[in-house]
Amino acid sequence: MPRPLSPASPPAPFRPDRRSLLAGLAAAAISPALPALAAPRILVARPATLALRAPKDTPVLAFDGAVPGPLLRLRRGETLPLRFENRTDQPLSLHWSGMRIDNRHDGVAGLTQPAVAPGGAIEFGLTPPDPGLFVYRPAVPGKTGDLVARGLAGLAVVEEADPPPVDADLVLGVSDWLLDDAGRIATPPLAVLNGGRLGNVLTVEGRPRAAEAVLPRRARVRLRLANLAPARVMTLRISGAKAYVAAVDGHPTDVFEPLHSAFPLGPGNRIELFLAMPAEAGAEVVLSARVGNGFEIVRLRTSEALSAIAELPLAPLPTNDRLPAEIKLQSALRTNFTIEGGPRPGLPEPLPWHVNGSPGTLARDRYLFNVGRGRPVVMTIANRTALPQTVHVHGHAFRVLHALDDGWDPYWLDTVTVPDGKTVRIAFVADNPGRWLIASAVHDRMDQGLYGWFEVK
Ligand SMILES: [Cu+2]
Secondary structure, rough: OOOOOOOOOOOOOOOOOOOHHHHHHHHHHHHHHHHHHHHHEEEEEEEEEEEEEOEEEEEEEEEEOOOEEEEEEEEEOOOOEEEEOOOOOEEEEEEEEOOOOOOOHHOOEEEOOOOOOOEEEEEEEEEEOOOEEEEEEOOOOOOOHHHHOOOOOOOEEEOOOOOOOEEEEEEEEEEEEEOOOOOEOOOOHHHHOOOOOOOOEEOOOOOOEEEEEEEEEEEEEEEEEEEEOOOOEEEEEOOOOOOOEEOOOOOEEEEEEEEEEOOEEEEOOOOEEEEOOOOOOOEEEEEEEEOOOOEEEEEEEEEEEEOOOOOOOOOOOOOOOOOOOOOOHHHHEEEEEEEEOOOOOOOOOEEEEOOOOOOOOOOOOOOOOOOOOOEEEEEEEEEEOOOOOOEEOOOEEEEEEOOOOOEEEOEEEEEEEEOOOOOEEEEEEEOOEEEEEEEEEEEEHHOOOOOOOOOOE
């Protein structure tokens, strides 16, 4: 995620009127409520097929046979009982990327729990502490890139208690598929995987074309977007409407920033936008990714009708008071995450990935650092490679510190991109006990050693 775009003055605060309150109540009424003693939500990973390229469907792996997996809607602080069944021939796990959940359910095979064997199942309760948009997928070091590239990824929305009223809440997962000539998922050689696989078919919600919707004139739209690609960074642009960034990586931003022509979204990154549809009927708003000649992600069109909430200003999301109000940097543990390896000019083969001088390992005595619960951590991520590196921290949300002082960017992240040859410092409070992965968000690089882990005691 880059530095913030030029800051804009935040829009006027949202003052709910009776109409919007009624709209909110109506929305609450149609949200599924969990019974007190709910049967578990069953999630099954199994083979399926997907129409990616005519004439033949592509064999994939999918949660509940759907790509992306079924959209899970949860409520902050409420426990969703889950049963995960593995009906594939691969060992799997279920990681909830971005959720600051109990370490026992973080789903990193070999670190937080054993992999679920083919034919096996696990049951657990998932209690998300923060609202936002999250990704679920396997995290099996050595295998994750292949599993995600075959289709195993889905989205979870954790609802706010009082979401701003909107005419439409669109949740979209964008994926990138590498197909061979026969239309099957390709298996690239290791030297290609070292950098991460880039696909040749992009999809939105599993279809190789833009999502479309017709909305009232002046409609208020919440657009939630996740990059589910195994390796591709997508640069977004919007035309036809003014869009505001409301949240990145699930957490509300301090300041609303206009989405100018472009915004990069790395693998695993999520972004939430608010936009106001034009006042004319038949007007179009297009969000696209700068890939090739441009790939349309969503195309929205206005109808003759007028939004009932057209007069409401675009409002920021409620702030998340579970995130620390401050991070005491002067008492922080200082630590490093130095990345080396990969392709180098003049070398025929890429070098193996190293973090702090060696490839990642889950061996119990080989942690990057351990830290007492509640202590601040400042980590210097040094990218001594020829590629941008997107680094993902489990179980915590962090701030990106400014280069010259201890100020920070006005949002929380769990995934940050460090340009090649550059260094970025991040700060977080180590408030979630357990063993947590720090890994390349380009899963193929993690599979080849670009990771480490830390322990909070
Ligand atoms: Cu994650």
